[in-house]
Amino acid sequence: MKRYRIALQEGNNLHLDQLEDELADYFRGKLKEFKVKMDVTGTAFEQKTWEELLLIPYGQTRSYSQIANLLGRPNAQRAVGRANGANYLSIVIPCHRVIQANGNLRGYGGKLWRKKYLLELEQGLKPEA
Template sequence: MNLPVVSGKPLKKNSERHPEVSLMINKIVYSSVQSPLGDMIAGATDKGICFLEWHDRGGVERILSRVEKRYKKPLEENVSEHLLKLQNELDNYFDGTLSGFEVPIDVNGTEFENIVWSELLNIPYAETRSYGEIALELGKPGASRAVGRANGSNYLSIVIPCHRVIESNGKLRGYGGGLKRKKYLLDLEFKNFSRLNSMKSKVSYKM
């Protein structure tokens, strides 16, 4: 599948739109975005980014079909302001100059999934949490498996940092993009946090 590629060049102001920017009225605009770990596919509603997945995870068509059913909106291959901002922030994240995303997001999970995803956003850059720790934070100490399922259902890779969730023994556990990518993201954050803050990070995991 050939998708439009986001250039990564930030918009200067609203009146100077990218020539291919879509108005995104009652639809989801999607395109490929680039990363050092491989191409990703991203989509956005008029409210914000609604999915960001690795291009090789389960097949692009399958991902798009799930998103279309979840949001009940048609899909359009195009570029939007949200997608341009996302690519720019991803570039900065992988360059080690950005620790928190500011691009708007538009999540649409179950009530429990939304609660878990909100808690994932509270995990600081270059830190990790176990599934059990997240369950405790939610006041549901016996729900670590349910937390794991919600974590695996996260459609916004990297932006909602499900890669920062590990097992209680410190080992890495399943990640949609693969454990090599998960390790890369954690190592990237650890290295840049230490460099930028000149202090020891709390990242800790075992292979």
């Protein structure tokens, strides 16, 4: 069982309410960039990778090697993949937008059919549920 580095409390939470509203708008195709404040923890490399993921525009993709190059670590494609796997806010920090250099989908903890669904949603296609 994967353990997440977050603390949960019962009751209303303005941040979670905002996230819920933003996710609903995202799935309706009305939200292209999340505004909810995030305080994510990870290694320095994970954090830098996640910052790069946040720069990928809605409806576009980047390859693992492109992200590695942007980080100044051209041989770190696998490390980028591991950082994606450690991302516990996988729609908000859009690791689904990272694909193989040949355009194939690979490596999504939420299952590849979900990655395909999210990419099709963002490209304005009618994704198959």
